[in-house]
Amino acid sequence: MVSIKEVAQLAGVSTATVSRFINNPDQVKQHTRERVQKAISETGYAPNTLARNFRRGKTHIVVVVLPSVGDPFFEGIMEGIWRVAREQGYSILVRETLFNTVDFDEFTHMIFSKQADGIILLASPSPFREGVSIDDERKQPPIILSCENVTPELKNFPSVRIDNVAAATEATTYLISLGHKRIAFMFGKSSSTLTADRETGYRKAMKKAKLPIDDTWVSEGGLTLEGARRAVRKLINSSAPPTAIFCANDEMAIGAIHEIKAAGLSVPEDISVVGFDDIRYAEVVDPPLTTIAQPAEEIGERTMYRLCKAIDGSDIGLGAETVPHKLIVRRSTAKPPQSS
Amino acid sequence: MVSIKEVAQLAGVSTATVSRFINNPDQVKQHTRERVQKAISETGYAPNTLARNFRRGKTHIVVVVLPSVGDPFFEGIMEGIWRVAREQGYSILVRETLFNTVDFDEFTHMIFSKQADGIILLASPSPFREGVSIDDERKQPPIILSCENVTPELKNFPSVRIDNVAAATEATTYLISLGHKRIAFMFGKSSSTLTADRETGYRKAMKKAKLPIDDTWVSEGGLTLEGARRAVRKLINSSAPPTAIFCANDEMAIGAIHEIKAAGLSVPEDISVVGFDDIRYAEVVDPPLTTIAQPAEEIGERTMYRLCKAIDGSDIGLGAETVPHKLIVRRSTAKPPQSS
């Protein structure tokens, strides 16, 4: 492995000059530049990133924590993150949490031990250890939450997301406006507060319309196809089945539609279904899914920009940066059946 | 930022002892261990990963190159990779290529400049620069291809995948056995050799059955929902529309089904559709998709294991490691319509 020394020797200059040639070429005289360039080409020298990072004290790596690669919702978010990362010279290390718990200490440790310059928590299930609290006084580590609220303790953590409560209220209110009275809500995992805001929005809308909520209507779908299918089977067989189901994400909505149809019922004739996220499959399922669209790329971009600022030491403040959502009405929703 | 020195000072030992305590605790006397442990706790010391990597000459990072995070096909593959990575102490850096070209030099440079210990090319579009050829004599950089064949030059590169030709032949032959004679094939991008093997398998099966292939039947779907929809519109309106469509991946098959139904036709009554990959949505689309299943987790695991060996300097040989595929018959395929 050829080092800067050999290049310097071959070019007949000092290592300092070679280093300057690489990092501040304008500080090197034209004539010298050529000599160094030649030596680099001949040796095939490439600066050792390890040594460079060590010296500079920066990894230029940002860790993105997400539940699972393969979730179409992240496509747009990641695209936004990547665009900015590339522009700012960062690489992205992905850490999935699907089957592993994580705690906040792990993340601070990553920063502390220089494994990463900053961290983005993307819709992380966030089973943070209890008692985590970033007191506003202390300088925060460069960590940004994105897309979802997590534990109440971190409510004031820097984040970028839509107003989940308002969006869920809007979706539920839309169902109510169609005439639905028995509306179910399907959340993620009971252990996680991931979709809590969406549940809050749902309850808020129901309350405002003075509609009762049967306990059996609020069920867990684990944010997965399979979980939603199980939950729907129960709902359908219950004594007071709902005429509409609002799912906390599209994945569950797709599973729900499949299971409703498998049971011989129709969507939306018998049961209306609403999703959340507007992933690319929402438009091609049968029937196309009514859902809440999030401006994914924008979320990604703004998250990464904010993180860059935090890494640079700027004060980015606490709290959420809110981006607009939009209710997309497709054909999975209609008036409730007459008999009801 | 607290360094090893301060810990040593506080514990009243040398830095060497602290280092040993971290890396070879058994070489430190019990009594000393306690003192060091205490000092570490008090200072909140964490070894500087940058310095450590520099010193050891390894990053413990493996770069996984893939077209796009958010592609459900990668879920299983990544899970396998991650399991092994965790076990072997590696982190995963993800590099997406969706909208960026990459060349082989970029990857060798990553290894060369110590940005990563090894690289996995996952179903990469692989627009490698021409003239790339790893001659068998020279020691190869630790790079493994996974899932797909790429350019012909790299045919003999270390890889882990199913036998794409055989799988495609099997899928096509199945359609033929149902009585189909006019079978279309939808590939990815014409610029990419990504799905070339699958096309080869398709042509092989058609030839064996002595069935002609109309040029208009072989079309490009870009591996996306949207691309497939465009392609299907053309197919349906052509003078000799096919009675079955074999798509090079499930994503396109899902788009195809949607578009066929949107045109007022039925799947499989009017047109049968076969996909490839068996992503999780394949089972819940309407009708459920007949497709080729790949053992995703196994592919991921074996790829990562092989890469680890390569990183450790073992000779892993050239060529492909083949894993078994399986044709999954669901309800998107049936006999062709009588009229045909």
Place this chain on the structure above:
DNA sequence: TTGTACGCGTTATCAG
């Protein structure tokens, strides 16, 4: 069992 001392490859500082 522990301490001393050196070197890893780069960049930054400071003289020249």
Place this chain on the structure above:
DNA sequence: CTGATAACGCGTACAA
């Protein structure tokens, strides 16, 4: 504009 040299934090021979 360029060269000499001191860090950066850690791991490890080697000596004690």
